[in-house]
Amino acid sequence: MPHPASSPPQSPRSVAIVGAGIVGMSAAHFLSRAGWQVTVYDAGAPASGATGSADGAVSIASKKPGPLMTLAVAAVRFYEHLTETGILGDEYLPRSTFVVASDQEELGVLERHASHLEASGVSIRLLKGAALTGAIGAAAPSAIAAVEVQGEGHAVGYRVVERLRRLGGFPIRRNCRVSGFNFSKGRIVGVVTEDGVEPTDAVLLATGLGSASFLSGLGPIRPRKGQLIVTDRAGADAPSFPGPLMSCRYLVSKGSQAAPGVTESRSLGLVIDPLRTGQFLIGGSREDRDDRETTDADVVATLLRDAVELAPSLAQLRVIRVFAGLRAATSDGLPIVGRVGGAENLWIATGFEGDGICLGPLMGRLCQQMICGEPVAHDISSLDAARFGLSLATAA
Amino acid sequence: MSAEVLVIGGGPAGASAALHLARAGLHVTLCEQGPRLGGALHRQPDDPAQRIRVPRAQSQRWRALSTALEASSVQILCRHMFAGIEGGGTVLLEDRASGRLVTRRPAALVLALGAVERVTPLPGWQLPGVTTVGGLQVMMKSTGQAPDGDVLVAGSGPLLLALAAQMAALGKAPVAVLERSPKLVSPSVIASLITAPAYLREASHYLLALARAGALPQHGTWVRAISPRDGRLAVTIVDRHGRDRELVVDRVALHDGLLPNQNGTAAPSNGPFVVRAGDCREVLGGVAAMADGRHAAKAVLAHLGRSTEAEPSATRVLSRERRAQAAINALYDYSGADPAWLPDETVICRCEGRTLGQLRDLLASSDPVSAREIKLNGRFGMGACQGRFCAEWVAAFIAAQRDGEPPAVSEIIGSRWPVKPVPISAFVTLPPSRPSE
Numbered sequence A: 001m002p003h004p005a006s007s008p009p010q011s012p013r014s015v016a017i018v019g020a021g022i023v024g025m026s027a028a029h030f031l032s033r034a035g036w037q038v039t040v041y042d043a044g045a046p047a048s049g050a051t052g053s054a055d056g057a058v059s060i061a062s063k064k065p066g067p068l069m070t071l072a073v074a075a076v077r078f079y080e081h082l083t084e085t086g087i088l089g090d091e092y093l094p095r096s097t098f099v100v101a102s103d104q105e106e107l108g109v110l111e112r113h114a115s116h117l118e119a120s121g122v123s124i125r126l127l128k129g130a131a132l133t134g135a136i137g138a139a140a141p142s143a144i145a146a147v148e149v150q151g152e153g154h155a156v157g158y159r160v161v162e163r164l165r166r167l168g169g170f171p172i173r174r175n176c177r178v179s180g181f182n183f184s185k186g187r188i189v190g191v192v193t194e195d196g197v198e199p200t201d202a203v204l205l206a207t208g209l210g211s212a213s214f215l216s217g218l219g220p221i222r223p224r225k226g227q228l229i230v231t232d233r234a235g236a237d238a239p240s241f242p243g244p245l246m247s248c249r250y251l252v253s254k255g256s257q258a259a260p261g262v263t264e265s266r267s268l269g270l271v272i273d274p275l276r277t278g279q280f281l282i283g284g285s286r287e288d289r290d291d292r293e294t295t296d297a298d299v300v301a302t303l304l305r306d307a308v309e310l311a312p313s314l315a316q317l318r319v320i321r322v323f324a325g326l327r328a329a330t331s332d333g334l335p336i337v338g339r340v341g342g343a344e345n346l347w348i349a350t351g352f353e354g355d356g357i358c359l360g361p362l363m364g365r366l367c368q369q370m371i372c373g374e375p376v377a378h379d380i381s382s383l384d385a386a387r388f389g390l391s392l393a394t395a396a
Numbered sequence B: 001m002s003a004e005v006l007v008i009g010g011g012p013a014g015a016s017a018a019l020h021l022a023r024a025g026l027h028v029t030l031c032e033q034g035p036r037l038g039g040a041l042h043r044q045p046d047d048p049a050q051r052i053r054v055p056r057a058q059s060q061r062w063r064a065l066s067t068a069l070e071a072s073s074v075q076i077l078c079r080h081m082f083a084g085i086e087g088g089g090t091v092l093l094e095d096r097a098s099g100r101l102v103t104r105r106p107a108a109l110v111l112a113l114g115a116v117e118r119v120t121p122l123p124g125w126q127l128p129g130v131t132t133v134g135g136l137q138v139m140m141k142s143t144g145q146a147p148d149g150d151v152l153v154a155g156s157g158p159l160l161l162a163l164a165a166q167m168a169a170l171g172k173a174p175v176a177v178l179e180r181s182p183k184l185v186s187p188s189v190i191a192s193l194i195t196a197p198a199y200l201r202e203a204s205h206y207l208l209a210l211a212r213a214g215a216l217p218q219h220g221t222w223v224r225a226i227s228p229r230d231g232r233l234a235v236t237i238v239d240r241h242g243r244d245r246e247l248v249v250d251r252v253a254l255h256d257g258l259l260p261n262q263n264g265t266a267a268p269s270n271g272p273f274v275v276r277a278g279d280c281r282e283v284l285g286g287v288a289a290m291a292d293g294r295h296a297a298k299a300v301l302a303h304l305g306r307s308t309e310a311e312p313s314a315t316r317v318l319s320r321e322r323r324a325q326a327a328i329n330a331l332y333d334y335s336g337a338d339p340a341w342l343p344d345e346t347v348i349c350r351c352e353g354r355t356l357g358q359l360r361d362l363l364a365s366s367d368p369v370s371a372r373e374i375k376l377n378g379r380f381g382m383g384a385c386q387g388r389f390c391a392e393w394v395a396a397f398i399a400a401q402r403d404g405e406p407p408a409v410s411e412i413i414g415s416r417w418p419v420k421p422v423p424i425s426a427f428v429t430l431p432p433s434r435p436s437e
């Protein structure tokens, strides 16, 4: 559902991008390449939001069947494309993800999810017996089955942002919160910050959790906290992990597959992610809380108990850091990408919850296409802000 | 039952705080990560028969304190490492003997973690065989033996003198002691130390021992670089006339001053009342640490609504020691090698092997990159030590590159728990607080 920008003003046209997370920085890159004069504003610094406190699964394995899974397939291809064209350097690391079942109940969930992945055209391998032992037996001896999801990978959100910053072409205003806009004839004509008002021809809100303050009505965007654990490096004699191990329970925790009786405000889903540095990132929780400064021993210990149960060799490592991040979650689990009522030249891309590292670059590209009035390469009608009746808060 | 107070750190500050809290009738637990109490200054040997000589007044002070502590009701837990205060306000302790993580919810927490040793980067400081002066001293105090081979001691501060003299007393004086500061003890410093004559006595003993061993400190001399050579270390030394010379040794011990240990000890609002004591509050030395422990005890008692007596003598000791430390520090030069001279290959973060070139590169653009971006993308402060050994230097370097815009060290150094790496095998011993799904 492309929306051409009405009556494009004289070039070079200027666009203000609010938010220097992976989504805003990707959009900035593509808009700048498309000849726009781009300014990025961030209340903190690049990647100071969710992008800087995330894992980096560029992954289809955990996606909910439906539009999100379809878009994730396209998003992974887009990472490959950005790698081939040199834009991302070597920030994207292709690798398989292993979704692991440890008991019969989990096996049921695994088989159901595998069929959804296949239906979306994802290449998978169901591993049992000798194939299972050969692939992940050393890492996860007690697994009874696994699905290897092929053709996906990993990218560190803040490193992608740094790469795009270095490619440059636009200024970034750090510590510069956008508090509102100036309007004329139904259009935004100025961005209001502490430093004054700067004129602009278009605005993209890529403000993650900060988006709520720009929107009227009860915000559909809620913080969903995640806690992650970083270990030290594994020794040379440690069993090798061919890719991240994701417990089937993770799918349930993420809401990608249903399971009876999981309704609490906190859920834990285990992912053991071997990083390029030789360290592991172990996550994560999903909690309806908004404090990103604190991390709890209870959550950490529970995750680690599950981790060691699945991969006993982890017990030899040490925790060097625990951190938390806040995902911007929507009530229907889908991002919000498109126009916002209240101004003709305003777009939004937010609500990526736990999928924004994967989807971010592609969404930045699609935002550029929308703002340029070009055809949009993928169907994102299900992400339209109209489903929540969103419009710009007048008091902004 | 009285409220529990947890004291962390079995040095003079922690021991003194614990003793005074117990005397006031509180239920006190004292945790020390090492196998014995004593801290950095009064570290006790593994084998009591193998003990290195320390000034008599110093050992008497500790003996008096530790005897009183033993007679008190303080519960002492050695090999217990304070791992931090987690988000729910619970204190985490790693019991290193049993390999378990245990939790406590004390009414108050006294942090007496001591100081961390500063070493400023120079080419080759990450090589095996290069240690800190304090590290070498800990080894000597524990084993009662001086290290084998030729040792070079370099950097700045009174600790150089103490280590070198202790080595000389064991018959193995360092091959050279290089003190960066060109200053010698002056009459004005002696004048300001008159109220703390123990330091003068200690210094003169050390100097005498070193003079006898022919290893007096060479002032105005510093190490430019260290490189490996045939299993030993080739050290380029700059003398006070700016001339280079080379010395080949087996070990190099470096030191550039002490800083309060504040890593990872941020206290959440729902946690216990937290007071710091001793060198981890302000680096003032062992005598001040004992007095500061009394101050910390008083603050805890006041917080718990107990009546307390004023501590005029502790306050007096602290201000006297503060003056003495200021006078001593004026003699030293803790700045380390001028970063402008350091080659790009110089390792800055030894945990992650990150170099000065990588730091310079991050700062090269006109973009005012934030400290957090430098941390994330440069990985400075991201390694196992979480910035304990490089954050302060990196922050100062950034500040120097950007005149007048110093970033907060806290943006690089971790304020999170765990304070130090904790084995996963210890975490999994925490009992689940609720039935798992």
Ligand SMILES: Cc1cc2nc3c(=O)[nH]c(=O)nc-3n(C[C@H](O)[C@H](O)[C@H](O)COP(=O)(O)OP(=O)(O)OC[C@H]3O[C@@H](n4cnc5c(N)ncnc54)[C@H](O)[C@@H]3O)c2cc1C
Pocket: A018, A019, A020, A021, A022, A023, A024, A041, A042, A043, A044, A045, A046, A047, A048, A049, A050, A051, A052, A053, A054, A055, A056, A057, A058, A059, A157, A176, A177, A178, A179, A206, A207, A208, A209, A210, A211, A225, A226, A227, A228, A284, A324, A325, A326, A327, A328, A349, A350, A351, A352, A353, A354, A355, A356, A357, A358, A359, A360
């Ligand atoms: C623990 C955790 C693990 C995750 N793991 C993964 C994963 O493995 N794979 C994956 O794909 N995704 C993962 N995610 C999700 C991913 O991190 C996010 O979806 C993604 O980073 C969102 O990017 P963004 O650019 O939309 O938002 P953000 O990165 O939050 O950026 C928004 C920016 O807007 C700025 N801002 C807000 N308001 C204003 C204002 N008024 N003025 C100026 N600036 C403003 C903020 O300062 C911020 O920098 C994870 C998230 C968390 C928390």
Ligand SMILES: Cc1cc2nc3c(=O)[nH]c(=O)nc-3n(C[C@H](O)[C@H](O)[C@H](O)COP(=O)(O)OP(=O)(O)OC[C@H]3O[C@@H](n4cnc5c(N)ncnc54)[C@H](O)[C@@H]3O)c2cc1C
Pocket: B008, B009, B010, B011, B012, B013, B014, B031, B032, B033, B034, B037, B038, B039, B040, B041, B042, B080, B081, B082, B083, B112, B113, B114, B115, B116, B117, B133, B134, B135, B137, B159, B162, B163, B258, B277, B278, B279, B280, B283, B284, B285, B286, B289, B419
């Ligand atoms: C390496 C070094 C060498 C020194 N050598 C001399 C010297 O030769 N002469 C001199 O006059 N002064 C010396 N000092 C200074 C002197 O030791 C201090 O001023 C004095 O010991 C301060 O006492 P304190 O109780 O504050 O700390 P310390 O004596 O350092 O005691 C702190 C204690 O806390 C423990 N600890 C730290 N972290 C944790 C944790 N997370 N969990 C549990 N326990 C923990 C440590 O193991 C230590 O036992 C030295 C300092 C250092 C750091």
